[in-house]
Amino acid sequence: MKNDLLAIKKSLSTILPEKRFYHTLGVEAVSFSLAARYESNTNQAALAGLLHDLARCFPDPELLKQCDAYHLPVSEVERRNPYLLHGKLGAYQAKEVYGITDSNMLSAIAYHTTGKPDMNLLEKIIFTADYIEPNRSGKHIPDLDEIRSLAFHDIDQAVYRILDNTLKYLESGTQEIDPLTKEAYNFYKQKINPGSC
Numbered sequence: 001m002k003n004d005l006l007a008i009k010k011s012l013s014t015i016l017p018e019k020r021f022y023h024t025l026g027v028e029a030v031s032f033s034l035a036a037r038y039e040s041n042t043n044q045a046a047l048a049g050l051l052h053d054l055a056r057c058f059p060d061p062e063l064l065k066q067c068d069a070y071h072l073p074v075s076e077v078e079r080r081n082p083y084l085l086h087g088k089l090g091a092y093q094a095k096e097v098y099g100i101t102d103s104n105m106l107s108a109i110a111y112h113t114t115g116k117p118d119m120n121l122l123e124k125i126i127f128t129a130d131y132i133e134p135n136r137s138g139k140h141i142p143d144l145d146e147i148r149s150l151a152f153h154d155i156d157q158a159v160y161r162i163l164d165n166t167l168k169y170l171e172s173g174t175q176e177i178d179p180l181t182k183e184a185y186n187f188y189k190q191k192i193n194p195g196s197c
């Protein structure tokens with residue numbers, strides 16, 4: 001399939017459940033806007049935003065089965081929490097099904113769930129847009145409007161706040177934390193506040 005936003009939207013509307021589809025459109029719009037704000041490629045950002053949750057709705061056994069079938073590396077944490085694999089599998093499908101070859105777009109899709117240290121601009125845009133898109137509710141996310149505003153002023157600060165919220169949320173429950181998320185948190189904590197340890 002060509003990298004055509006409308007054609008991809010039509011395709012996604014037949015694959016994703018309604019709620020996930022609207023989330024996807026929200027991430028597309030915010031990714032486009034953040035790319036414009038940071039003078040980056042708006043089309044690439046919109047496309048990566050549209051495709052980021054391509055594999056989000058597969059059941060856990062299917063995520064594992066497909067990752068194994070395509071020889072995608074699966075860590076121990078991912079094997080215990082297959083939900084974490086939807087970025088990696090989504091990037092694989094974006095390439096194979098939708099013909100995306102740009103390594104920054106594929107990486108932004110692959111790492112949108114966990115984040116990682118020293119993300120490039122597109123990776124930060126997709127990671128942030130996923131968290132702040134308009135369908136997300138401030139009832140469940142502390143300081144969401146503040147983070148939304150911050151994203152358009154200082155994206156590194158926004159990434160840090162999202163990672164901080166995410167770790168606090170995960171630590172308060174039973175879900176396991178991917179080590180990459182902790183590494184990303186430590187990186188951005190140091191970046192926005194040099195000298196802290």
Ligand SMILES: [Fe+2]
Pocket residue numbers: 052053056086112113
């Ligand atoms: Fe996701």
Ligand SMILES: [Fe+2]
Pocket residue numbers: 023027052053130
């Ligand atoms: Fe998402």
